[in-house]
């Protein structure tokens with residue numbers, strides 16, 4: 001147990017070093033192994049469920065591929081034949097668990113082979129929501145295909161299973177079970193009916209995984225001519241699979257459970273009812289797999305067999321709504337936003353993907369391209385998370401994951417996301433194929449998920465690689481939550497950990513490449529990612545969005561994309577930042593620090609307004625009186641100059657965002673607003689918008705905006721609303737309305753819906 005962050009870091013480093021050192025023992029035999037008595041003691045008690053907060057560490061060891069050879073084709077081996085740090089290719093260990101399973105970092109238990117040799121076994125990447133018994137119950141016989149053996153930190157050894165598909169539970173009577181593990185009193189073959197009864201009993205206890213096992217055994221025991229029982233077992237297994245999230249299995253079972261209409265005859269009433277049930281389950285499974293048209297067909301079948309079924313009616317309505325969303329992008333975003341909350345952030349909506357295709361994007365790999373013109377503000381993608389873990393979903397455990405392959409560590413939702421994805425892929429092979437089409441950073445080998453021994457083979461190392469390159473942070477409920485707290489906040493900032501920290505994978509959005517000055521922006525309502533165009537996009541153009549929020553310090557932003565995503569951005573903002581002479585950049589950094597300090601100690605409220613002196617000081621940074629961002633203004637490297645604007649060479653930054661000026665511009669708008677200097681407010685607001693890359697022009701009282709270099713961020717909304725209020729205060733109603741309209745459009749693009757706009761800015 002560690003009690004401090006320093007201890008914890010030391011423990012992580014020690015574990016990392018041990019894993020590296022262990023490589024030196026590759027191929028050696030384990031020595032000084034603990035015996036059966038020690039393991040019996042180690043796994044004698046379950047231990048009370050953890051109280052308080054548990055920090056669990058999980059090491060993603062050096063990558064190796066999962067086994068794809070069926071148990072029956074592998075050569076059995078015994079525990080003493082195991083060699084350290086070795087993958088025993090072509091071999092299989094048939095083992096029986098003999099302790100009470102425990103979840104330490106992995107689910108662990110003591111195991112013995114057919115000759116009574118013993119060892120520890122650790123199964124990684126299991127679902128933390130399941131009990132350890134679910135995975136490694138005492139007394140079950142398992143096959144560990146092509147096992148890996150390693151030394152542990154406590155001086156012992158373990159058979160380590162990183163790919164859950166490498167461990168197969170062998171049902172009673174399986175041909176690979178050695179005689180030593182066969183029951184002493186051979187039970188007479190149990191009738192299939194008894195498996196149905198035990199499956200139903202497990203189901204009643206909500207032990208759905210055991211229920212599935214029982215029904216599967218029943219199906220194996222079922223004779224060909226016992227059709228009715230077979231249909232019952234399939235229908236029941238469909239239901240248990242549904243509840244376990246094994247939707248592809250549920251759909252296959254439910255379809256197979258439909259009792260065929262006898263040739264030239266009709267089904268009796270009881271069979272019709274049962275078919276209604278089977279179709280209902282097929283409909284639910286298709287719905288969960290987001291095949292809404294297919295779900296619609298099944299629900300119509302339910303109504304054909306059981307007219308007036310209330311559940312079917314409800315389902316039909318739900319399916320119809322999804323089909324509308326999917327085909328037309330008709331979402332009631334305000335209702336969606338209203339219905340989402342910290343306890344209800346997994347929303348029930350279809351995906352809408354319009355006017356885009358996946359194509360080669362040259363050195364960026366593949367990208368998403370527009371297949372027709374898309375107008376600024378248009379919605380073209382609304383997608384439910386493939387997998388998501390919300391920071392708000394408090395558990396008593398936090399996982400830290402160290403990936404030795406990438407040398408990266410992740411914590412909390414980042415780590416739990418991997419377990420969730422592995423579970424989803426393990427039971428839904430078609431979904432697994434879609435997931436593994438995503439960018440994996442060049443991971444090899446690229447095994448296609450196939451079913452071996454009845455289990456989908458999932459390479460957990462590749463799963464982790466895909467997750468690392470395709471996950472996005474998201475808020476706990478909705479993007480607008482940061483904006484309705486009246487403090488100006490950078491809405492898209494994934495670094496603001498108290499607001500974000502949740503994480504997920506959105507499959508289609510994953511094909512969008514990064515550009516700091518992207519032409520699209522993602523926002524969230526619950527687990528729905530909503531993407532709109534931030535400027536007009538022409539047919540054939542690549543769609544880009546920014547992954548990270550670029551900061552005033554360009555090179556630092558570029559380092560972030562390099563570290564997290566493995567590339568250096570070459571967008572217009574980054575190119576401009578790269579062209580800045582180092583001295584000038586240094587000056588910008590130094591001045592920016594001063595500005596931050598100034599803003600920190602001059603927070604504005606109605607009670608503490610800015611005095612004339614602090615406004616003058618702020619204006620000095622902003623060089624309000626002498627620097628208009630026009631070509632005649634020269635960039636300066638003067639180390640004494642307080643002028644932050646001067647660190648942006650107008651020839652290089654023409655029209656592009658100058659991010660270091662944003663906070664200051666916002667402060668000046670607010671300061672002048674409190675002083676009721678409305679003309680000053682308007683000037684500051686327009687300057688802020690220009691610093692954000694908006695080309696603002698007012699010709700004959702008509703506001704026009706050039707979005708070409710726009711940097712999409714919440715401060716633009718504030719600036720537009722400062723200008724709107726000021727114009728209206730001065731009686732320039734029409735201009736006020738135009739700025740409000742502009743602010744609303746920005747809000748909708750940034751937050752997905754307008755519901756909270758009024759809350760922040762008050763009634764119009």
Ligand SMILES: C[S@@+](CC[C@H](N)C(=O)[O-])C[C@H]1O[C@@H](n2cnc3c(N)ncnc32)[C@H](O)[C@@H]1O
Pocket residue numbers: 363364365366367438439469470509510511512513514515565566567568569570
């Ligand atoms: C979420 S994926 C985007 C889709 C990816 N290009 C593909 O082929 O599937 C992220 C990866 O795309 C690539 N990428 C994204 N934006 C890029 C950019 N601006 N320049 C170069 N590579 C980029 C990087 O390899 C990054 O790790």
